[in-house]
Amino acid sequence: MGQCYGKVSQTQVNETATSHATTTVTEVVPADPGGQTPLQSSNGAVNYVQSVKNTPARSSSQSPWPSPYPYGVTASPLPRGVSPSPARASRGSTPRRFFRRPFPPPSPAKHIKASLLKRLGGKPKEGTIPEDPGTEPEQALDKSFGYGKNFGAKYELGKEIGRGHFGHTCSARGKKGDLKDQPLAVKIISKAKMTTAISIEDVRREVKILKALSGHKHLVKFYDACEDANNVYIVMELCEGGELLDRILARGGRYTEEDAKAILVQILSVVSFCHLQGVVHRDLKPENFLFTSGGENADMKLIDFGLSDFIRPDERLNDIVGSAYYVAPEVLHRSYSMEADIWSIGVITYILLCGSRPFWARTESGIFRSVLRSDPNFDDMPWPSVSPEAKDFVKRLLNKDYRKRMTSVQALAHPWLRDDSHPIPLDILIYRLLKSYLHASPFKRAALKALSKALTEDELVYLRAQFRLLEPNRDGSVSLENFKMALAQNATEAMGESRMGLLAYRKMYFEEFCAAAVSTHQLEAVEGWEQIASAAFEHFEQEGNRVISIEELARELNVGPSAYSFLKDWIRISDGKLNLLGYKKILHGVTFRSSNTRHH
Numbered sequence: 001m002g003q004c005y006g007k008v009s010q011t012q013v014n015e016t017a018t019s020h021a022t023t024t025v026t027e028v029v030p031a032d033p034g035g036q037t038p039l040q041s042s043n044g045a046v047n048y049v050q051s052v053k054n055t056p057a058r059s060s061s062q063s064p065w066p067s068p069y070p071y072g073v074t075a076s077p078l079p080r081g082v083s084p085s086p087a088r089a090s091r092g093s094t095p096r097r098f099f100r101r102p103f104p105p106p107s108p109a110k111h112i113k114a115s116l117l118k119r120l121g122g123k124p125k126e127g128t129i130p131e132d133p134g135t136e137p138e139q140a141l142d143k144s145f146g147y148g149k150n151f152g153a154k155y156e157l158g159k160e161i162g163r164g165h166f167g168h169t170c171s172a173r174g175k176k177g178d179l180k181d182q183p184l185a186v187k188i189i190s191k192a193k194m195t196t197a198i199s200i201e202d203v204r205r206e207v208k209i210l211k212a213l214s215g216h217k218h219l220v221k222f223y224d225a226c227e228d229a230n231n232v233y234i235v236m237e238l239c240e241g242g243e244l245l246d247r248i249l250a251r252g253g254r255y256t257e258e259d260a261k262a263i264l265v266q267i268l269s270v271v272s273f274c275h276l277q278g279v280v281h282r283d284l285k286p287e288n289f290l291f292t293s294g295g296e297n298a299d300m301k302l303i304d305f306g307l308s309d310f311i312r313p314d315e316r317l318n319d320i321v322g323s324a325y326y327v328a329p330e331v332l333h334r335s336y337s338m339e340a341d342i343w344s345i346g347v348i349t350y351i352l353l354c355g356s357r358p359f360w361a362r363t364e365s366g367i368f369r370s371v372l373r374s375d376p377n378f379d380d381m382p383w384p385s386v387s388p389e390a391k392d393f394v395k396r397l398l399n400k401d402y403r404k405r406m407t408s409v410q411a412l413a414h415p416w417l418r419d420d421s422h423p424i425p426l427d428i429l430i431y432r433l434l435k436s437y438l439h440a441s442p443f444k445r446a447a448l449k450a451l452s453k454a455l456t457e458d459e460l461v462y463l464r465a466q467f468r469l470l471e472p473n474r475d476g477s478v479s480l481e482n483f484k485m486a487l488a489q490n491a492t493e494a495m496g497e498s499r500m501g502l503l504a505y506r507k508m509y510f511e512e513f514c515a516a517a518v519s520t521h522q523l524e525a526v527e528g529w530e531q532i533a534s535a536a537f538e539h540f541e542q543e544g545n546r547v548i549s550i551e552e553l554a555r556e557l558n559v560g561p562s563a564y565s566f567l568k569d570w571i572r573i574s575d576g577k578l579n580l581l582g583y584k585k586i587l588h589g590v591t592f593r594s595s596n597t598r599h600h
């Protein structure tokens with residue numbers, strides 16, 4: 001068996017314990033002898049225990065679970081005045097109480113190792129990391145950011161209040177100007193830690209995104225960025241209420257549905273805002289939501305845009321980043337977009353409702369396997385007593401097929417959360433669907449039109465809200481001009497970055513809007529899909545179905561002659577029109593893996 005690439009020497013451990021608590025210390029997966037990626041490696045229990053013993057920060061080396069305290073119990077990451085919760089403190093001594101649950105309760109999440117190495121540099125063993133970590137000679141790196149150089153003159157630093165893999169955060173006070181005497185938080189990122197071009201770019205982007213998005217009610221307010229020879233300083237509003245993770249642990253890891261809803265509405269509201277601005281967060285987890293004050297009903301703020309990126313509506317990202325417990329399957333498959341954030345919210349929701357993680361294993365590769373292959377447990381306590389709406393909600397966020405997942409806006413409109421007290425924001429998904437509708441063939445549009453006539457009230461609530469947000473013209477129609485206007489109204493500085501393409505002018509009334517803005521993939525994940533499809537097919541029979549040849553159907557579906565043998569089953573022999581199966585295929589689109597066919 002090869003060496004652990006994450007194994008650390010005692011000196012490194014000490015260095016880590018005093019400066020940064022990194023995952024490379026607290027969770028170690030053995031490198032695969034065959035040079036496989038961490039995705040495929042397995043096992044590691046023995047090495048894991050050994051590495052635990054090497055880690056001075058741990059409160060107990062007996063616990064079978066990764067420590068909730070990468071910082072050690074003495075160096076609590078909790079804000080002043082908040083003591084460690086009993087759940088956190090007692091974990092090491094009473095591990096058995098957690099066996100009753102399908103998975104152990106949450107602990108601070110670990111960044112995906114490959115991503116961490118790539119960003120912060122390091123010495124991976126040959127072949128263990130899927131990508132070149134991009135380490136460059138130090139002197140070649142340009143570490144000047146163009147930020148103000150007068151941090152010391154403007155701010156007075158206070159105590160350390162938090163720590164992550166990339167930086168530590170201190171309380172501070174403004175010395176002059178608008179921020180004079182105002183309590184602040186300053187995230188300090190050491191330039192010495194920026195050993196790769198990627199890590200420098202990450203900091204630049206973190207500041208840029210934070211600055212651009214600052215202003216939303218549930219997003220930490222950005223004030224200033226400074227630098228000196230040693231550090232970058234990100235000055236922001238001080239959130240004194242601690243992390244969401246600590247509140248979850250303080251409650252023994254379970255929220256009532258009402259309390260969970262109050263949390264989720266805030267998360268979804270800020271995440272829909274980010275997505276509309278073309279920003280994907282990529283590291284949503286309970287550690288990255290802070291409460292403004294200690295009160296039960298304090299507002300929550302999203303922090304830490306260190307892994308965030310700009311993304312265009314049709315773009316896919318391929319960089320494996322995030323934290324293992326919260327990472328979406330398609331991120332591990334290296335082709336993802338905004339929906340990856342929604343998965344993470346699904347994981348958070350699951351944790352809020354039952355106190356356990358939906359995907360858990362002792363090693364990173366084990367967690368990945370679970371994310372890719374296993375279905376979360378909805379059978380054990382407390383799930384039988386959780387409302388069907390809440391369960392449906394979680395399942396529609398944790399769908400492994402990202403096309404079937406709800407968007408954050410749809411989640412806000414889901415029956416479990418729907419409530420007049422929070423507005424439903426504009427959904428960028430509509431823009432994508434409209435665009436693809438306008439590019440679709442008349443036959444496919446007729447199929448969608450029939451589908452839209454079979455929609456249930458639940459779907460219509462969302463569509464009506466979206467239509468209203470486009471502020472229909474006096475004749476009740478909208479065009480893409482309305483879309484442009486609506487987007488412009490919601491735009492921040494960040495939006496320009498997403499380089500929204502503009503579509504041609506085309507008038508649309510509500511009826512057609514529904515046909516254009518309905519997502520077949522999402523509907524397929526709905527419980528009543530078969531009924532909806534049958535009802536839709538009846539509408540299609542009335543005013544859309546027609547005689548179609550195999551060749552024409554192949555063209556419609558964008559597939560080649562090798563698919564003809566399948567296609568004949570989708571056309572009725574009696575009248576040469578589509579049957580129900582064929583109708584569903586037209587709605588869904590098909591992919592044949594054959595060299596003779598064009599990939600869809």
Ligand SMILES: Nc1ncnc2c1ncn2[C@@H]1O[C@H](COP(=O)(O)OP(=O)(O)OP(=O)(O)O)[C@@H](O)[C@H]1O
Pocket residue numbers: 077161162163164165166167168169185187220236237238239240243287288290303304305306
């Ligand atoms: N505005 C703030 N007010 C109060 N505490 C904060 C604030 N920003 C950050 N913190 C604290 O500092 C910690 C680290 O900050 P942050 O998450 O931005 O760092 P990081 O190094 O990027 O973390 P990670 O390891 O998750 O990538 C947070 O978890 C939180 O406890």
Ligand SMILES: [Ca+2]
Pocket residue numbers: 164287288304
């Ligand atoms: Ca963080």
Ligand SMILES: [Ca+2]
Pocket residue numbers: 164166283304305306307
């Ligand atoms: Ca971060």
